[in-house]
Amino acid sequence: METQIYHYIIDKANAFNCIIHAINDTENHIHLVVSIPPTFPISYFVKNIKGSSSNYLNNFLSRKENKFAWQTGYGVFSLRQTQLERAIAYVDNQKQHHLKGTFNN
Template identity: 60%
Template sequence: MSLWQLYYHIVWATKERQPLIMPHKEPGFYDYMIGKSDALRCIVHAIGGMEDHIHLVVSIPPTMAIAEFVKNIKGSSSYYFNHSLTSTSNKFAWQEGYGVFSLGSKQLDQAVNYVKNQKSHHLQGTTNSHLEKVQI
């Protein structure tokens, strides 16, 4: 068995930054993405976001490319949202692209806290401009 400790902070947005991820839909949506990550043998340390974007702190094994993980999660979660969480004709989609930042083990707790407290960071204006300005 190989030893690995790989941590990433990944950010991506809804198509055209539409505010589609309403608070009452978050728990089921996030649970789905965590379950899908588990099935891919990835570890979600934190998940959170706002109505128009999402942050994940995740460990992805070295046998999987980051792009493969993101493609899998974005594609399947979009399908799940459209078939399980909405009954409107306003279809959910993610924007192309994403931002990814590698973390050291000493940065993990700070990244997890940042992601878990997205709403208060946005309300208080204490967001990390490098993470939030990712043009995706």
């Protein structure tokens, strides 16, 4: 389901005029590097991505007995343009970081 949910999240972000630069997950969380317009509330973006993607997972991708829900919280970091490439590399390598038990770039 990974590919389908990634495409869903990217399409939803595009509808908000947001750009997903990187997306990757581990078994219990997902990381995104996103450019969000300055006039668009980050909390609105997160609420809608989490809500609509869990609805999509539960109603279209998974069996009814395996209900999916995101955790209630989220973390956000603001980046300068010069930090974008490093953040993308970090997210692209999420699975490797978690296999090694490291969280450094």
